[in-house]
Amino acid sequence: MLCTPYCVPAAAMASPTFPDHCFIRYDHHHHHDHKDLRRWRIRTTTAATSASASAYPLFSNQIQLTKDSSSRHKFYQEALKTARDKFTREISIQSKDKDISLAKALLYVAAEDEAFMAFNQEMDTRSLLNERRNVSSPSDTKEWDSVEQMPLGGKTISEWLSELDAIAKEVEAELVSRDIGCHLVEVLEAVNLVLFELRGFKRSPVLVDSKHSYLHSILSSGCGSAILLSIIYIEVCRRLGLTIVGSRVGGDFLIWPQTGYPEELFKVTSGHSLFAIVNGRCVEDPRSMASDLTGTSLLGLEIATNRDIIGIALANLIRLHWKRASRSNHGLMLTSPLRHVHNADEKPNKIDKSNVPLLRPQDLRLAIMASERLLILQPHNWALRRDHGMMLYYNREYGKAVQELSICMAFAPEEEAEILEPFVEKLHLMRLELSWKSLGHAGRLAVP
Template sequence: MNHAMATPTGNAAAKITRLPFLPLASSAVAKPRNSSRANFYKEVLESARDKFTRAISFQSKDKDISLAKALHYVAAEDEAYLAYNREIDAFALQNERSDTSSPHDAQGFEAVENMPMDGKNMNEWLVEIDAIAKEVEAELVSRDIGCHLAEVLEAVNKVLFETRGFKRSHVVVDSKCLYLHSVLSSGSASAILLSVIYIEVCRRLNLTIVGSRVGDEFLIWPPTGNPEELFKVTSGRSLFGIVNGKCVDDPRSKASDINSSSLLGLEIATNRDIIGIALANLIRFYWKRASKTNYGLMLTSPLRSAHRSEEKFSKDNCSEMPLLRPQELRLAIMASERLLILQPHSWALRRDYGMMLYYNREYEAAVQELSICMAFAPEEESEVLEPFVEKLHLMRLEKSWKSSLGQKGRLTVT
């Protein structure tokens, strides 16, 4: 057991890296019993994960990845998970109350792309982005102007922020700001999803927009060989300000410090990076929701406790763990799984994923993920992980032992 828990090196590390990196998406749900609708949503959930994985495949060129499609698959999986839970609850209620009407059969749609989300399916939401681009084209025609960069961007801003009423939510308190279809429906968006819509609309207008993370903001701009033109002030605003809105005028924001020189030093985000930022936002949001009654609870808190020799880490800590909201915790875990598909060798992401599994009392999976993490983590981080993983391994064995005793029933003497 000690050998299994030791920090792997050499051949041992190679063996660990061949372990499956992620559990199947179906692990997010329990096995349904007799609900055909629940079975249906379980299939949709699995299909959404599979299609997301293919959409961001590393065999594809980054420029060929559709931000809108990938993020719609993210939303479809989470929507299917929530719908699955609602069906299980309805089925349980039906069994408890004989007078409750039976849930009607699932609507017949054959693919995840056809599952309704906020009244439209995925293909219809993609068409919605097409419609926004056509409104921009109509705005340009009505102005009777040429396709100069500044005029095109002003037209995009007019349609998005005046006609359509999109607005950036600096403090996200509603999950609707974190899913692309909800943003298209409500108009309220996180900075990254507002940027995604901007990028997707401009792409349909044959205008390239790039972006980079700056502090808490995600800034976008059209690439140009003369970055100074982005910062020339005309009509009270610079072109950079027109694209990024009020955040560049806010002295509290790091975006206000960006100029033509520092812009060249920013690392351009790839499409995979942008999807990763959106997923990281989901993880933070749902973890905060899950741990709402435990203000300030951090994923890594148990690691530090286990590492301190003067503080005993009990095998029975599983019964003393803080109470977390299970549905929000599972949504955070699902977002973490998808982010690990994008960044499979990030030890920090794998550590956080393993800790979420621990909080969800999935000890066997947590041991596996944290052991893999130890193969990639810096030595000082691995030393912090090792005692926790050893204790967690004991907790897993104890849980398995108690489970096997429960299945065998009462012992008899012959």
């Protein structure tokens, strides 16, 4: 089923010791010139280091780990920037929407998030090694020259794109084996057979695992969010020369082949309409708005652009990572602090650092990263910018939060700006107070 819910709303080193067989003769130095003395020091230092590495195996490992970690640390930082730059170029407003690759854009999203999580894991490993000598260093020290070479679930970005090519070739092989022409119905039936029967793709009922929201993970496991399954469907059909379009319908996202005769999509053959073949049971579910669609009403739907579809996937990522980040604060809403500050009758009517709930930092940062990408697509979306500013507030990035929320007030409706204004003012004052304390000043300011 390809309908999708849409919701817009992270060394302690051992001291080197000299080997027992190395004797230091103070009286011997006076009979050597400076060159001999320098040679002696080099031999002594080399022997001492060798003995220390032998006596403490982690000594040499930690040195190597520091070098490897530093190199990987640099790569991850570069990967974060490169992946974001490539995503930005892919969805650039200068590009024609039809030329945007949904798969490439979302694989760059995955690459940036993977690099961020790998960076965090690397930092955790380094901290652990500094605290406990008996922890062995990572055995995989392979480095990559570019984001394209960085493995995502064991494959590179180009290899995942080739996986979509392979699925399309399987569909072609299925059509050849049937010895039939390329009639629209047969092509779609072959696509469904390969994706949902032979390869076993299925929709995840509840999105709790972030792996179900990344394209490469779904191509690997076969289980994921409905919007990403729709994207896979679109990408496979594109490789077959068939254009698939889509639109939001209530809480679902529906897709269908582009045709000048939409009424043909609703003709029932073999017990199902072509529209149902593509979108699954949601079309026949009386609880879904899709069940009321006809060839006429289909023409009235607004076709989603490629940028819109990418935006839906990013919005789902924000929702997922925020839910995971706030797991210990069940029901926490991004906008809750705004209402408390705006309403003078509610307590507490102030914000301070101690009132900000603790959230899972990695998931919160991933939600912020997804929000940053979505803002590239929708820079004038005031609600999105408000939510982004609130996530920065929860992440205790008060300066950035003030900046984003101030920009939001310029685009927001008047009634929303009135709610934001007192919160931004108090957040600005709190930021000034914290910056004053960071300079070593305590207590209140006194006027001389």
